[in-house]
Amino acid sequence: MKAVLLNTSLKKGTEASETEKMLHESARILQKERIDTNRFHLRDFQINFGITDRLDGDDDWPFIFEKIKEADIVIIGTPVSMGDKSSIASLILERLQGYETIKNKKGQSIFYNKVGGTIVAGCGDEGAKSASQSILYRLSMLGFTIPPHANAIFRSDWDNQDTNQTEGEFETKNAERMTYNLIHFAELLKFHPIPTLGNVLE
């Protein structure tokens, strides 16, 4: 099985970020379970804006998309600002939407039998849940399956260093629950893909 983790932080990959810490926790579990895990820090790639399945040929999207297409598990990691996911998270969801009418061999959406989750670095913004619900809804409407609790929120405000220890436990537990549920459903769908009755695209 394969997993792709997309970091949509606005910071370049060389800078530390809470989003990265959470993705790392999730990647650790995926690898322990022997799942082929690819991580991309999207800010370090050039991806053009647009809702289309047409390739421009001048950006890194074809490479990223190929990895997503092969993956059983896709996790989008995002920071939160003012109750919203990052613009790079939006950009990637728009690019995926370009394939909304593309079919798999059985005539369903190409994202069927893939599972999706999201990691959100709230960090005191108090808006992590609006970012989360927007990402999970869009994945779901593209054809991804959303397992229970497929959302891990990093809620610490790093300015209050002294409270991290207890809060770190909360984060770790959430990342763990999300990651294992993603694995459970990816395995389930590997052996029992979604039947075609009622969901074939025209």
Place this chain on the structure above:
Amino acid sequence: MKAVLLNTSLKKGTEASETEKMLHESARILQKERIDTNRFHLRDFQINFGITDRLDGDDDWPFIFEKIKEADIVIIGTPVSMGDKSSIASLILERLQGYETIKNKKGQSIFYNKVGGTIVAGCGDEGAKSASQSILYRLSMLGFTIPPHANAIFRSDWDNQDTNQTEGEFETKNAERMTYNLIHFAELLKFHPIPTLGNVLE
């Protein structure tokens, strides 16, 4: 298998509503597939406000909750006003949240192995998707599985009667896709319940 359909319209059950028409379409398919289907028009019941698993003994919640607990499939139907689900949809999600820490026999959330979907009567409000994402997110965070495309939107503006015919097709197709995907996943989880690794409540 069992399904529960909850109509959260603000109108009393004796008045016609778009939400009811959509739920009817979904119920028809569920029954055709021999699934035991219960429909409740919540406005006709008395349900107290609160986030608690404590029963007051003076309302109809214990009866409704018993049906939800037995169900494999739960569908929440709501009208939309100003980009929001109905207050009765909120009320029912709060009541369900009262059981957030209650465990099934394996120690997981009692909503594990249930699947959830939503039917939203947008009717020209242009806010159906914010209502949808809020309902699906809350179900998902309670432990429900969200299959792909588990959201059917009724977008017709009934004031423009002449355009209904074509739009009716859109609605029927969406209700069908949602309902079949809910059935597929309910069956899947019936025979292959979610393993406990990583998701047991403390």
Place this chain on the structure above:
Amino acid sequence: MKAVLLNTSLKKGTEASETEKMLHESARILQKERIDTNRFHLRDFQINFGITDRLDGDDDWPFIFEKIKEADIVIIGTPVSMGDKSSIASLILERLQGYETIKNKKGQSIFYNKVGGTIVAGCGDEGAKSASQSILYRLSMLGFTIPPHANAIFRSDWDNQDTNQTEGEFETKNAERMTYNLIHFAELLKFHPIPTLGNVLE
């Protein structure tokens, strides 16, 4: 000038709530500025569901609505659960929407020249901003003016008692900024009501 503060907590008025603490802070400032301030704990009243300007005659809505109609400033206070405002906040916004097409003497919405704000008791839910934006948007689309920073969030997780002191400052400052901006705009609109060009209802 007059202000109405609506507490939409699910708890009865006799129980302590974070929402109440924040509303208290705001009321204190309003009263200091000699503004006639009414506070209602809505859970203690009976208000029927519905989007209508028709009065049923068997609930407390006419009394509450009369106070809102007279007010220059309206503040809705709500707890947050799973990224959402309370169902009582939804209920009250629906009741207000019942007057969407009712006109003032100049033919504008009856909510013109009123200002609106919201106090949200996040308390570690990480969803305060989705609750906030939904309330402010609905007030705004009903005709209320939304001054800058008309949103005070109570973000403390009361389980971490030791960190309250610093966080209390954050909350107080936000409640203060919101309240003063509401007062500034209420005064402005008192002396310079919104001209009718472009906004008269048909």
Place this chain on the structure above:
Amino acid sequence: MKAVLLNTSLKKGTEASETEKMLHESARILQKERIDTNRFHLRDFQINFGITDRLDGDDDWPFIFEKIKEADIVIIGTPVSMGDKSSIASLILERLQGYETIKNKKGQSIFYNKVGGTIVAGCGDEGAKSASQSILYRLSMLGFTIPPHANAIFRSDWDNQDTNQTEGEFETKNAERMTYNLIHFAELLKFHPIPTLGNVLE
């Protein structure tokens, strides 16, 4: 007075878009009222990602920001996809947030005394209101004033060409109401800027 209209469509400026049609309607009114009106199709500019007031020196942001800083009225126009504003709308809101702690001469946010509105091309997506509320909330939390009804939604599904005529009236009326209310408040704040009590940044 000055207005800036930002088109955040994903399409290049040479392609027709519903967002552009709506912005055009609004610009027409602004110009009729002799307001100096600047329109930018952001897709045709290079704007780097980030939440910072530091200028990179290698993109067009300084030029765009200078125009926003001078403006009394700012309107963000966006298409909707899957219940969300465009990623370019997100990007621009993030860039504005970079100035969250920058003060005007009186010590308030530099966006005080500016008014904000949004034009959303829903076009059958049924998600226009979630896009709208997110944009208005973020502008509001940055310091913009949000007049009543500062949101114009283009709800037509252009595939149903025959129904456009009646729906066009709805759109025009909404764009008009939004634009005039923005003008009324911009004028009000020109002559009566927001007092500093309670809202000075530290």
